Amino acid sequence: MAAAAGSTIPSHIQGWMYSEYGKASDVLKLDPNVLIPELKEDQVLIKVIAAALNPVDSKRMLGFFKESDNIPAVPGYDVAGVVVKVGSQVKNLKEGDEVYGDINEKGLDFPKKFGSLAEYTAAEEKVLALKPKNLSFVEAASLPLAIETAYEGLERAGLSAGQSILVLGGAGGVGTQVIQLAKHVFGASKIAATSSTGKLDLLKSLGADLPIDYTKVKYEELPEKFDVVYDTVAEADRALKAVKEGGQVMTIDPRGPKVTFFILTSTGTILEKLRPYLESGKVKPLIDPKGTFPFSQAVEAFSYLDTNRATGKVVIYPIP
Known part of the structure; x- marks a missing residue:
């Protein structure tokens, strides 16, 4: 040890x-x-x-x-x-x-x-x-890297209580944290997230209200649009079609057009801020x-x- x-x-x-x-x-x-x-x-x-x-x-x-x-x-x-x-x-x-x-x-x-x-x-x-x-x-x-990336992206997107969010790649390292933080820290009213068929139950367990099977559903064709789309899978073009007018698309992929790309600045301050959520078990x-x-x-x-x-x-x- x-x-x-x-x-x-x-x-x-x-x-x-x-x-x-x-x-x-x-x-x-x-x-x-x-x-x-x-x-x-x-x-x-x-x-x-x-x-x-x-x-x-x-x-x-x-x-x-x-x-x-x-x-x-x-x-x-x-x-x-x-x-x-x-x-x-x-x-x-x-x-x-x-x-x-x-x-x-x-x-x-x-x-x-x-x-x-x-x-x-x-x-x-x-x-x-x-x-x-x-x-x-x-x-x-x-x-650290995943939860800090999730937090900084949500903060930059200005996600606030009562807003809706779509998380692309909800079962990945960053996506699993985006769902949990959107729900417990930022107070999102509706969380949609994409994954493959076998991971839809996981998305629900993390707090997604609308798990979307990307093998069967084109999320950008849903009638419902979202205040924030958080793209962890480099699909900025499609993400833009799923966001409300005036909404924000955040991506961790630098090739996305007309979306907000950011690179994490690592800081222990975010980890300290999230400690209560981790110690209470709300965010896992x-x-x-x-x-x-x-x-x-x-x-x-x-x-x-x-x-x-x-x-x-x-x-x-x-x-x-």
């Missing part, structure tokens, strides 16, 4: 690395002798207990952000673990704290060379929050039924993530 705070911290650790761009199955290799990251003054060193994978990890590995990227690199944005060392300017975290977060403040601008798929990683205090006590490390690791993490892979099977985990069939999140655990 975790190294006890204050215990000996090794100089070299195990970590997954890639030195060229391509699919994980071709380029991702386990290095048993990675130099542990140096700690900056505003950072803490974390003994990683669980790390979640995100589509952005695969895109980065494929070379989508070459202009701002730096390889060789250890992938991984989401982390949950225990603080084992703190920088001199760290104010609120201490050794022994159980923390979680998305360690890349600006996910596409100069992502960290040293991510979360290693035995230890370093992260700025401002991107971390204390782990909610009722969540396991696996559950906590699954949340969602791990794919197949979705916990041991550290040694990170390549298999990426291959599964890349099928786009995961429900909720894929998490690496345990990490030696």
Whole structure:
């Protein structure tokens, strides 16, 4: 499990690395002798207990952000673990704290060379929050990037109590959080969401009033239009036909025309704001039924993530 705070911290650790761009199955290799990251003054060193994978990890590995990227690199944005060392300017975290977060403040601008798929990683205090006590490390690791993306998108869309929303890709990592936050945090009066046939019951259980089977129904042809459409599946053209006049289409896909595209700025502040909803169980993490892979099977985990069939999140655990 975790190294006890204050215990000996090794100089070299195990970590997954890639030195060229391509699919994980071709380029991702386990290095048993990675130099542990140096700690900056505003950072803490974390003994990683669980790390979640995100589509952005695969895109980065494929070379989508070459202009701002730096390889060789250890992938991984989401982390949950225990603080084992703190920088001199760290104010609120201490050794022994159980923390979680998305360690890349600006996910596409100069992502960290040293991510979360290693035995230890370093992260700025401002991107971390204390782990909610009722969540396991696996559950906590699954949340940060997805829940922060969901929250920031809903906030930017100006979703307010009594409005309606359509969530495209409701069973995915971000979509499952958008549904829950729209209902419990933003007070949406009606939530519609799309998924394949087998996942409609899941959408209902998360709080969707109108689960839509995208294999049978063209949501843009429904007579009902929505105040906000939140697109997690890169269908901005269709999304525009489903929004009310004056409504907002939010997308996490940069190719969408005439819609609001945004890139998450990771901050522990959002995690702290959502803590009451997580601790009360109103908003829940969602791990794919197949979705916990041991550290040694990170390549298999990426291959599964890349099928786009995961429900909720894929998490690496345990990490030696």
